[in-house]
Amino acid sequence: MRNGIGAFWAVPxxxxxxxxxxxxxxxxxxQYFNAVNAxxxxxxxxxxxxGFDKKVDRWRIVKEEDEEKTTMPLTxxxxxxxxxxxxxxxxxxxxxxxxxxxxxxxxxxxxxxxxSKGVPGKLSGVAGEWDKYNQKDRDLKKSLAEANAAVExxxxxxxxxxxxxxxxxxxxxxxxTKKLDLVLTxxxxxxxxxxxxLKYDVKGNARPRWVVQDLKPAS
Numbered sequence: 001m002r003n004g005i006g007a008f009w010a011v012p013x014x015x016x017x018x019x020x021x022x023x024x025x026x027x028x029x030x031q032y033f034n035a036v037n038a039x040x041x042x043x044x045x046x047x048x049x050x051g052f053d054k055k056v057d058r059w060r061i062v063k064e065e066d067e068e069k070t071t072m073p074l075t076x077x078x079x080x081x082x083x084x085x086x087x088x089x090x091x092x093x094x095x096x097x098x099x100x101x102x103x104x105x106x107x108x109x110x111x112x113x114x115x116s117k118g119v120p121g122k123l124s125g126v127a128g129e130w131d132k133y134n135q136k137d138r139d140l141k142k143s144l145a146e147a148n149a150a151v152e153x154x155x156x157x158x159x160x161x162x163x164x165x166x167x168x169x170x171x172x173x174x175x176x177t178k179k180l181d182l183v184l185t186x187x188x189x190x191x192x193x194x195x196x197x198l199k200y201d202v203k204g205n206a207r208p209r210w211v212v213q214d215l216k217p218a219s
Contacts, residue, residue: 023061025180025210029195032212033059033184047160048212049153058185062192065179072200074154078169081151084144091140095133102126160211161200173202181218192218 023029028047035044036052044051099106105126112119119127158168165171180195196214 023064025061025064025197028197028210028212029059029061029180029182032195047209049157049160050212050215052215054186056184056186057188060183061180062183063181065181067176067178069174069176069201072171072173072175072202074151074158074169074171077147077151077154081144081147084140084147088137088140088144091133091136095130095137098129098133102129106130157198157211157213158200161198161208162202171200171202173200175199176201177213194218 032044032048033052033056035041035048037055041051105123109119109123109127109130112123155168158171159165175198177196177198180197182193182195183190184193185191194214194216195212197210198213199208199210201208
């Protein structure tokens, strides 16, 4: 028993959270803030999507909100990604066709702009159409980049909750989220925060774990 007690108190920072011991999410919250205080980003990123840039002296769970369930968004996000990828390709194909049909005019518009000259009035229609293709290309590529980022973020969350996962895009199930009302002692001052947790309820995986998805000051 003596060795066991010594080992318990040897865990860095664990004693800081004793005021809220016994809560079913206490271990996860302890793990999070111990990693934050140790600046152990490798451990933190394995179960949390967000970090925290302040040292936390103490923390306690005040309240656990009800769980909410929604359909896993990964399939929808991947479909959106594919749609945008096709839209970029289709716009490029249309722009190429327009350029071939108006090769001389488009070339004159390019040369005038390259020389910082105004586009002749007779070419204004062609210039306007060409600009539309270029603007649409920029807009679609921006949306595609955002869609790519959303897919990668969702895949990382799936793996944080379920572990290494093959064919994550083919998984179906639910996302369960809940919020924890916390009090964090930072620089000697108690401050209310809200931590959002999520996990994936997927058929065939009986032991998903909670992921720290967000941490913000309470509004």
